[in-house]
Amino acid sequence: MKIREFSFNLPPEQIAQHPPEERGTAKLMVMDRENGQVSHKNMQDFPDLIEPGTLVIFNNSRVRKARVFAFSEHGGKVEFFFLKSLEENLWLCMVSKAKKQKTGKKFSFPGDLKGVIEEEVSSNHRKVRFSAPVDDDYLDIHGHIPLPPYIKREDSKDDSERYQSVFSKETGSVAAPTASLHFTDEILGRLKERGIETAFITLHVGLGTFEPVRTESILDHEMHEEQFSISDETADKVEKAVREGRPVLAVGTTSVRTLESAWVDGKLQRGENSTDIFIYPGYEFKVVNRMFTNFHTPESTLLVLVSAFAGKDHIDAAYKEAVEKGYMFFSYGDAMLMK
Structure with a gap:
């Protein structure tokens, strides 16, 4: 078929x-x-x-409110999609502008959280090490609902x-x-x-x-x-x-x-x-x-x-x-x- x-x-x-x-x-x-x-x-x-x-x-x-926006050291805005917690301070994330997101690159996240790319897993997947544990309480506060791509708008409070x-x-x-x-x-x-x-x-x-x-x-x-x-x-x-x-x-x-x-x-x-x-x-x-x-x-x-x-x-x-x-x-x- x-x-x-x-x-x-x-x-x-x-x-x-x-x-x-x-x-x-x-x-x-x-x-x-x-x-x-x-x-x-x-x-x-x-x-x-x-x-x-x-x-x-x-x-x-x-x-999970899996979408979080962070800023690079040069001020560029990058979206991190939190896919899986690998250990306490380490997550597998999908990243935007993926070609620029190299191992060792540092980011500032909401809530005074810092992150650094530890490994390039695939074309757009990265292991990211954080300065503090990231859990669902953090994502509920700072994350965005991941609406499907065919919904052509940003997520809202509703x-x-x-x-x-x-x-x-x-x-x-x-x-x-x-x-x-x-x-x-x-x-x-x-x-x-x-x-x-x-x-x-x-x-x-x-x-x-x-x-x-x-x-x-x-x-x-x-x-x-x-x-x-x-x-x-x-x-x-x-x-x-x-x-x-x-x-x-x-x-x-x-x-x-x-x-x-x-x-x-x-x-x-x-x-x-x-x-x-x-x-x-x-x-x-x-x-x-x-x-x-x-x-x-x-x-x-x-x-x-x-x-x-x-x-x-x-x-x-x-x-x-x-x-x-x-x-x-x-x-x-x-x-x-x-x-």
């Missing part, structure tokens, strides 16, 4: 630049993946669309709230698991009132989520690796639901990839793990049989994944209808429920 087969025409004005005015009010397309038929609802309808007995799985990863889910807990993602952004405490409460069981996994979204597929054939694409963890409580709930033949609804492609990666020999692997699973048409789903997700970018691994789940022809037709009906796309856009 060629990646160009997973393309579609999207007017730029339908790429959401801001979240809906109020969380939990986005449009919701509902698809029957058996026949591809769709209906048009709203997020407020979500709890009433979920069958009794369904187990709903959410990703509770929290977005993004600090709206680009996090209401149940985000474990910090580590460099991008939001965006399907989660649609849920409010009120919607979650209504699920509980209806007796719908919920559980949480943690998958930290990596920068690779924005990486385009650069190979002509999807089979040649190498997926990035992401870290995830599953608690005993969640594993017990998932195994019980599968054993009893109940629906398992994954909220977001991150939850899908976590559950499908962790299912081995009829059980869900517990604890910390990592995945580079690439789900494409022909894949047989082992756990997930319902999916809630946003509308994805053309020629992306996420569009390939939902095509594997619902059928490529069904997704092609649904996306065409979504464009025609003015749905908003990508991270801050509208949502889709596939049953």
Whole structure:
């Protein structure tokens, strides 16, 4: 299969630049993946669309305020994207103006923090040694929310709230698991009132989520690796639901990839793990049989994944209808429920 087969025409004005005015009010397309038929609802309808007995799985990863601006000794402004803490004072960062960022170069960071490039790891990745420990408390104060590249504006104070889910807990993602952004405490409460069981996994979204597929054939694409963890409580709930033949609804492609990666020999692997699973048409789903997700970018691994789940022809037709009906796309856009 060629990646160009997973393309579609999207007017730029339908790429959401801001979240809906109020969380939990986005449009919701509902698809029957058996026949591809769709209906048009709203997020407020979500709890009433979920069958009794369904187990709903959410990703509770929290977005790290990973973008920090620093100044070189000559006054040049450079962006550092904090990717991974390697030891107490040492981080792996992605840097702007990368060709100029050589080993030994020194920078002044907010909060009277100093940094020096210790190693050039790749074309734009650097190991940076700091004068004091850098943790998420520091980044919460001095960092910026890393909005996706298709959002053509600087982050604002509102993004600090709206680009996090209401149940985000474990910090580590460099991008939001965006399907989660649609849920409010009120919607979650209504699920509980209806007796719908919920559980949480943690998958930290990596920068690779924005990486385009650069190979002509999807089979040649190498997926990035992401870290995830599953608690005993969640594993017990998932195994019980599968054993009893109940629906398992994954909220977001991150939850899908976590559950499908962790299912081995009829059980869900517990604890910390990592995945580079690439789900494409022909894949047989082992756990997930319902999916809630946003509308994805053309020629992306996420569009390939939902095509594997619902059928490529069904997704092609649904996306065409979504464009025609003015749905908003990508991270801050509208949502889709596939049953």
